Amino acid sequence: MKTVIVYNHPYEKSFNHAILEATMRGLKHSENEIDLINLDEDKFNPVMEKEDLLGFVRHSAVDDQAVDYINRLQNADNLVxxxxxxxxxxxxxxxGFIDKVIFPGGTFDYTKSGYGMISKLSRxxxxxxxTTMNTPKALYRMIFSNAIQRSLIRGTLKKSGMKNITWLSFNMIKSSSIKRRTSWLVKVEKHFKNI
Known part of the structure; x- marks a missing residue:
């Protein structure tokens, strides 16, 4: 089994980095091959340039880094x-990763009608x-309409044909205790041990 992790946080001592380490521990326990895409370390350019937009229309990514990422996603059994x-x-x-890598011709194709999408990530x-955030979970759901659920999970991942999607949200990070953070990390590691 191969798991591709797409990670984005600029600070290596962040709680997100601790989550990354817990994820990798869990995956190693379940004998997954890990392919880490660290967008910050890669200095990924998130900007959609004119050439990228033309590539979108032609169903062929042009950014070399995006093409590499697409190829890596095509070999993934699990995506994180x-x-x-x-x-x-x-x-x-x-x-920018979503804009330039979840791309027609690379990770999905359109149905014949042009209204639906079919995943090209066959594995x-x-x-x-x-995700981590400082907004309380109820407030994020009621006031901000679960923006990540709407834009990323439903509006991108499911829409482009991906299935079996799980969202783990850790809220109120700044005010969370060490004990609570530790329990979250245990939960993450356990989640990936069972993949």
Whole structure:
């Protein structure tokens, strides 16, 4: 089994980094091959340039880094996204990854009618999205309409044909205790031990 992790956080001592380490521990326990895409370390350019938009229309990515990422996703049995929620959505690099890598001709194709999408990630069995935020869970759901659920999970991943998607959201990070954070990390590691 091969798991591709798409990780976006610029600070290596962040709680997101601790989540990344717990994820990798769990995956190693379940003998997964891990392919880590670290957008910050890769200095990924998230901006959709004119050439990228033309590539979208032609169903062929042009950004060399995006093409590499697409190829890596095509070999994934499991896909994991780890990132913080800033201003109720993902950071720019993660949004740019979605724009430039979840791409027609690479990760999905359109149905004959042109209205639906079919995943080209034929090996992919499971996708997990792990986020952190300081907004309380109920407030994020009621006031901000679960923006990640709407834009990323339903509006991108499911729409482009991915199935079996799980979202693990860890809220109120700044005010959380060490004990609570430790329990969250145990939960993450256990989740990936069972994949």
């Amino acid at each position: 996204f780890i990132f913080p929620i800033w201003w109720e959505l993902m950071p720019a690099m993660m949004k 992919l069995k499971k996708t997990t999205v792990i």
